[in-house]
Structure formats: structure tokens, C-alpha cells
Amino acid sequence: MRPWRFVVWFGTISLLADVVYEGARSVTGPLLSSLGASALVVGVVTGAGEAASLGLRLVSGRLADRSGRFWEWSIAGYALTVASVPPLGAVGVLWAACALVIAERVGKAVRSPAKDTLLSHATAAVGRGRGFGVHEALDQIGALVGPLLVAGMLVLTGDAYGPTLAVLAVPGAAVLGLLLRLRARVPEPAGYEHGTAGPGGAAAGARLPPAFWAYAGFTALTTAGFAGFGLLSFHLVRHGLLATAWVPVLYASAMAVDAVAALATGWAYDRLGPRVLVVLPLLTAAVPALAFTERLGPAVAGSLVWGAALGVQESTLRATVADLVGPGRRATAYGVFAAALGVASLAGGALTGALYGYSVPLLIAVVAAVQLLALVLLAVTRRLR
Structure with a gap:
């Protein structure tokens, strides 16, 4: 086949x-x-x-x-x-x-x-x-x-x-x-x-390469500032911007954007390499700045940007793991990668939820700062490859 x-x-x-x-x-x-x-x-x-x-x-x-x-x-x-x-x-x-x-x-x-x-x-x-x-x-x-x-x-x-x-x-x-x-x-x-091996080597006992650990840190940071759709929909309904019945429609629209973003960034990744991942922290930082306004247009746009960021997370991030780690340790790397995503998602949900209740401008500023740190780790990953 x-x-x-x-x-x-x-x-x-x-x-x-x-x-x-x-x-x-x-x-x-x-x-x-x-x-x-x-x-x-x-x-x-x-x-x-x-x-x-x-x-x-x-x-x-x-x-x-x-x-x-x-x-x-x-x-x-x-x-x-x-x-x-x-x-x-x-x-x-x-x-x-x-x-x-x-x-x-x-x-x-x-x-x-x-x-x-x-x-x-x-x-x-x-x-x-x-x-x-x-x-x-x-x-x-x-x-x-x-x-x-x-x-x-x-x-x-x-x-x-x-x-x-x-x-x-x-x-x-x-x-x-x-x-x-x-x-x-x-x-x-x-x-x-064809028997090729990535930087991690093909041996099952080999250690995961330093570039992978830097990349896992980048993934965790950009996820830790990622507001969940639950909080986005909570804001839309609470402020009367969208009727509850329309929330699933918006979610479905975000999933459609997810699919398009996965295809677009995947195509770009094969031509430009990991530098295309710069777009993920930028999208993540843009979500709260748009979604937590009190106007329908920007709030809906923020939800669609959320879908685009999710598409990058669930496709191109996984592709990079395969390029960083050789076949012999790749399943282990995917396990570590998923664990980093899980811990960061929990931390991100708690962080954005707490800051939303305290101060939306502070939430926007903190998420932007976290994404700036993520960009630094992405640069480190590229140097270590």
C-alpha cells in the first residue's frame, strides 16, 4: 500500500x-x-x-x-x-x-x-x-x-x-x-x-534527545496559556453575546477551522520546518484578547482563532515529535508529549479561569507573557536540533 x-x-x-x-x-x-x-x-x-x-x-x-x-x-x-x-x-x-x-x-x-x-x-x-x-x-x-x-x-x-x-x-x-x-x-x-532514524537514534534504550525536552517545554508553555472552549462559551452566554442554542454551532465552526488550520500548517511545516510553529503562541495570545471582549464579532473571532490554534496543536505539534525522535523511542516520546500536554492543560484551565474572574486585562497580559517564553523555548529547540 x-x-x-x-x-x-x-x-x-x-x-x-x-x-x-x-x-x-x-x-x-x-x-x-x-x-x-x-x-x-x-x-x-x-x-x-x-x-x-x-x-x-x-x-x-x-x-x-x-x-x-x-x-x-x-x-x-x-x-x-x-x-x-x-x-x-x-x-x-x-x-x-x-x-x-x-x-x-x-x-x-x-x-x-x-x-x-x-x-x-x-x-x-x-x-x-x-x-x-x-x-x-x-x-x-x-x-x-x-x-x-x-x-x-x-x-x-x-x-x-x-x-x-x-x-x-x-x-x-x-x-x-x-x-x-x-x-x-x-x-x-x-x-x-526506509530504516532512517531521527536525532534520538533507533535504539529502544536510547535517551530522548535534548531538543525533544526543550520542545516539550515549548509545548507545555503554549498550552498553559490556552483558554478552553468552556470558558469562552461561558463568557459568550454570561454577557448575553450568544444564545445557548448557538454555542454548539460556534463549536462546530471552530472544529471546521481546526481542520483547515491543520492542513495549512502541515503544508507549511513541510516547506518551512519548525519555524512555522511560531504561529501557535501568536494564535494562543490572540484568543483571550479577542474572545473576552464584550462585542459579538471579536468574541466569535476569538473562538475561531481558538479552533485554529487547536488544529496546530493536534497535527503539526505531533509531526515535530516524529522529526525529533528516532523510531526506537518514538512511542515513549509521544507518551511524554501527551503527559506534558495534560499537565499544561490543567494548569492553563486553572490559570485562565482564575484570572478571568479577577481581571481580563491581566489575563491577556499574563497569557502574552507566557507565550513570549514559549517562543524562547522554540528558538532553543531549533538550536539543539
Whole structure:
């Protein structure tokens, strides 16, 4: 199979998987509430799920590198996710539903480092930026379709969660079928990379290179100043700038911008190299300056800029990891990278939330300062390569 076909097929698998778990995540709060969960329980369960999704990649990435069984780790992770979602609406017991919500996130932790490593081999042949950009664009299609499918099913079934989430077993089965077929067609994707190794070397015992650690610091800083969409939508509704019913429409628009930004920056990355990442701190700094105004136009623009920054985060940042670390340690690097993102996301949410309640001008200034430090670390990364 040609490497571009491999990238597209893997992107299609991610698209279908996103239909499953993003569809379920769009109703996790109301579903748990219908089983008697308080706001605290919903917050703790979803927070624990996200912590598991990111933190456990430190372990799964290292184990995938040591075993070399990247397909097996990918398939196991996807299987856990697609098996956790359809029963979610039918269990009828709060503790069981909470366990399934967390299990779905654990599935993502199990597969992600191995999946990104498999994908990185094919992107070596087609262009790291373009390959990861196309994969992210396909992924975002699933993130749009899943919630819309669930919304339509809820209307048809009168808000019945059981049959609504059971429908997601269909794309889930397609995920596993396509994965097994792709593995049979391309059992060793490392062949796409023609045995080349990045700065980290190919040996599984080699240490991660200094440039990667500087890059992880850059990633953490630019993420730590990144306001979440929850805070952006809170501001829009609280100040009467947008009706609640229009918030999902704005979110969908931001996801469309995410896909376009992933493709654009991926194309630019393959021509200009890591210098294109300068755009990420600039976008991140622009989000609060636009989004937290009290005028609809700039606030909506800020949300769309947020989508563009997210597209860069989820595509071109991953492409750079593959260029910095050789195949033998790449899954480990993706695990460390995800953990850095997770810690920084938590810190960023707390920072922007606290400063928003205290002083929006101070929030804008602090985020700008953090992004300036991120640019310094990006420059250090380029010098160490």
C-alpha cells in the first residue's frame, strides 16, 4: 500500500472512532445526571477520564517501544474504546456508567502512542506536516458527525440513551474491521521510513534527545496559556453575546477551522520546518484578547482563532515529535508529549479561569507573557536540533 493511502485509511479509522467516542462524550454530562450524578461527580469522573487518557500514555508509550507490538497496542486501545461506549446508555447504574466513561478514555491512552508511531512512519514518506494534517482533518470530520448523529437519535427516540448509544456500535465495528484489514495489508509500516532514524537514534534504550525536552517545554508553555472552549462559551452566554442554542454551532465552526488550520500548517511545516510553529503562541495570545471582549464579532473571532490554534496543536505539534525522535523511542516520546500536554492543560484551565474572574486585562497580559517564553523555548529547540 502506498504511504498516502495508509495515511488516509488510518485517518478514516480515526474518523469512525471519533464518531463513537465524541458522540458519547457530547452527552456524558446529561447521561450521568439522569442516573443521579451530581455536578461534582460529573466533574470528577470526566476529569479522571482525561487524566487517565493523557497520564497513562507515559506507561503505554514505553511498553509499546519495548515490545515493538505497535499494531497490537493500537488494536487493543481501539477495542476498549468501542466496547465501552454502546453499553453506556443501557447499564442504568451510576457506578457502572462512570466506569465505562473512564474505560473509554483509558482505551485512548492505550492506543495513542503506538498509533502515532505507526502513522509517523508513513508521514516520513509523504511529509510529516501534510500527513498529520490530513489525519487531523479526517479526525475532525468524525468529531462533527458523532455529536450530530447522537443529537438526531435523541430526537428520534425521545431522549432514550440506550438505543442512541447502541447505534454507535456500527461505526465501532467498522473501526476494528478496518484496523485488522490495514494491519494485514501493511504489517510493518516502519518500512515506509526506509530504516532512517531521527536525532534520538533507533535504539529502544536510547535517551530522548535534548531538543525533544526543550520542545516539550515549548509545548507545555503554549498550552498553559490556552483558554478552553468552556470558558469562552461561558463568557459568550454570561454577557448575553450568544444564545445557548448557538454555542454548539460556534463549536462546530471552530472544529471546521481546526481542520483547515491543520492542513495549512502541515503544508507549511513541510516547506518551512519548525519555524512555522511560531504561529501557535501568536494564535494562543490572540484568543483571550479577542474572545473576552464584550462585542459579538471579536468574541466569535476569538473562538475561531481558538479552533485554529487547536488544529496546530493536534497535527503539526505531533509531526515535530516524529522529526525529533528516532523510531526506537518514538512511542515513549509521544507518551511524554501527551503527559506534558495534560499537565499544561490543567494548569492553563486553572490559570485562565482564575484570572478571568479577577481581571481580563491581566489575563491577556499574563497569557502574552507566557507565550513570549514559549517562543524562547522554540528558538532553543531549533538550536539543539
